Amino acid sequence: MSVGQYVLGKKIGAGSFSTVRLCTDAQSRKWAVKIIDKARLKHEHMENQMLREVAVMRSLKHENIIDLRDVLESENHYYLVLEYVPGGELFDKIVKAKRFDESTARHYFHQLIAGVHYCHSRGFAHRDLKPENMLLDANGTLKISDFGLSNRQQDFLLETVCGTPNYVAPEVLMERGYNGMSADIWSCGVVLYVMLAGHLPFEDRTMNALLAKIERGEYQMVRHVS
Numbered sequence: 001m002s003v004g005q006y007v008l009g010k011k012i013g014a015g016s017f018s019t020v021r022l023c024t025d026a027q028s029r030k031w032a033v034k035i036i037d038k039a040r041l042k043h044e045h046m047e048n049q050m051l052r053e054v055a056v057m058r059s060l061k062h063e064n065i066i067d068l069r070d071v072l073e074s075e076n077h078y079y080l081v082l083e084y085v086p087g088g089e090l091f092d093k094i095v096k097a098k099r100f101d102e103s104t105a106r107h108y109f110h111q112l113i114a115g116v117h118y119c120h121s122r123g124f125a126h127r128d129l130k131p132e133n134m135l136l137d138a139n140g141t142l143k144i145s146d147f148g149l150s151n152r153q154q155d156f157l158l159e160t161v162c163g164t165p166n167y168v169a170p171e172v173l174m175e176r177g178y179n180g181m182s183a184d185i186w187s188c189g190v191v192l193y194v195m196l197a198g199h200l201p202f203e204d205r206t207m208n209a210l211l212a213k214i215e216r217g218e219y220q221m222v223r224h225v226s
Helices: 038-043 047-058 090-097 102-121 180-197 207-216
Strands: 006-014 018-024 030-037 068-073 077-083 134-136 142-144
Touching: 006 030, 030 038, 038 047, 038 077, 047 068, 090 134, 102 142, 102 180
Parallel strands: none
Antiparallel strands: 006 018, 018 030, 030 077, 068 077, 134 142
């Protein structure tokens, strides 16, 4: 099966309303194509989010950000042709290692900050930074992905509560307005902690207790970190 110049191959991933397949172009280069079901997207009222993600990714070109190569459309589907990164999620690498030594954590954190700094320099806040949204290519280069919750930072404060609770900054949870870029930096700090500790800094059995810990900044620093 082909879509435009791309020949679709095996399935390599899936989401709630999309599948991801390996594909090759006319020059035999490998890409990952995200196939999005229009009907399910509309049913979940996610069309605007998807279109925003496409608009943001088209304007971002950096070695530490997943590259959007092409966007195609059929009657029933959108096709997002993305850079193929076979190394999997940073999250899985952390789980396999149990935790990173400081040198390894520094290596990935440097790349994360480089990518986030570039996003911010272009006026965008990611708003959902976590190891599951960071992919690794064949050379181990970190690529920030999933810009569905991203937004352009304006002169006014953002108010939408979004992101993954364990990684979200306290000002986001307090619903008093927040700077998306500052919230991204908090999330980067949580990612660094997870890489070094092998677990989250903020955890609890109930959502209310978790949010209270985040708002108070209540966590324990792991002893082995210098």
